[in-house]
Amino acid sequence: MKKNNKIWQGDRSKYPAFDEYGNPIIDLKSHKLTKLWHGPNHPGVTGNMSLELTLSGDEVVEAKTHVGYLHRGFEKLMERRLYIQCFPTCIRMCVPEADSNEYVLAASIEDLGGIEIPEAALWMRTLILEMARLQILLRTVPGQAATLSLGMGAQWGMYLRDLILDRFEELTGGRIYHMFIIPGGVRGLLPAGFKKRMEENLVEIEEFIDKIEDLIFTNAIFKKRTIGIGYIDPSWVDKYGIVGPNARAAGYSRDVRKDYPYLKYNELDFEPYVGKNSDVFTRSQVRKHDLIQTIDLIRQILAKVPEKGDIRAKTPNVLHWELPKGETYQRSESSRGEYGLYVVSDGSKYPRRVNLRGPSYTHAVALLEKLLINANIADVHSIMVSLQTCPPEIER
């Protein structure tokens, strides 16, 4: 395993001196350093966040993450809403993968309210979460190559993602926000012919994976620009709160679906893919294997999902539902890693506090600021996208 600064080293003739703690002394008046704002309007930035970079030549000396461009105070707004009214707010805390939000909120309400979910609803929820993972991975796996100007795979991925959004529309009525998971269960069962159409889409996606293997993962330029770049030391995993594919690429088998089985994941046959080298290339490979695994999981779920049965447990009237006093933390495995919600109830109709734990909170701030030091400026967005950051979950 090689660190990025061993492979590439910038011109150090103008590199600043270090202070007694080993940090570079940033003196912009010395005219040796350049301050550069990377974002918020930048094609290489995922979502609305910016990086304040201090450069020595083309080497990053210091990086600071700036968020706040999307802040709408979701957590505060939810304190003034009935639990059922929290759903349209909660799902917007991560737009590309809204179903994880729905699930963790519903699971928190059910845990506090002591509600058991019917079998068919558990299977439908598992299906929805895996479909959400599939559509986002179709964007992010080829999207990594797009950060290095290899955009063709990303365009193919967007087309295939649209096919999955068609299946979402057929199942739930919505393409991006679905509101399919509700307290006590789900809103419906599979429509007639859904399995056949889904299988056709999955076959097409498998062909796409073969194509991106040739286009991206065996591409000499992609390998040269990603192997050894953005190296995360495995000892940082707990120190920085690294989860999901980023932790798996560093050799840790961390997957909420396996470690804390929820819904029907303990009845599905899968093993999380664990990488070794912990660089941008390995993280892309982990996500590609996640994509292959998700296709397999969707097939397993479709073979087992009941076609009939109760889809919703009996719950009190949602307009007058007062949850017992208490607190809970419910987690799920999103495509980016552990995604959880901490809900505190004071016994009233409104949540006392809702707090989201999104993987980007640590990945895009503390970790990214550390990873970018000594990186080449041309690798900044590649490293950032490899962490799969999602700014709305930082500034809820």
Add this chain to the structure above:
Amino acid sequence: MKEIIQDIKKRFNCTDEVEQSKTQAYITVQKELAVALITHLKDIKGFTHLVLLTAVDWIENNQFQLTYMLNNPTKKIDLGVRIFIDRETATMDSAHHLWEQMATYQRELKEMFGIDFPGSPRLNEQFILEGWDNIPPYRRDFDTLKYAQETFFPREGRETNDPAEFMKKKMYPDEEK
């Protein structure tokens, strides 16, 4: 989980333990012993993963509740450590030396709840808000609706009109009522 709770109850005078599920529990500890307890849990009991740090505003008791959600990845259990601090002084010992991301959580709590963590790096740098001059917005006594109405309204072109009256006035301005 029960053994761990019994042990820390003895050592750190923890109270109010609640077992939410087989793998998740909550306990309350005094403010003075909190960082020592969290360090003990991290270094001795294997709670190496910091899941989150957040605050709950119990305005009626004049208290803030800080919740440190810790996870033991080996035993696969979660422990929520609750600390109640006075709402007026709102100060807590910093634990930024334990996890790298802790400073970000503390910076957010300073901005959103006004809770001070002396010694925490970049604590006073703006995180989410820019040029904020009101009370910290996640406190219960901050009225979001009132603030929005005062700050963003009235705005030209956003008046509410009766459609029938509005069109009548626009199309037949000379016609008497």
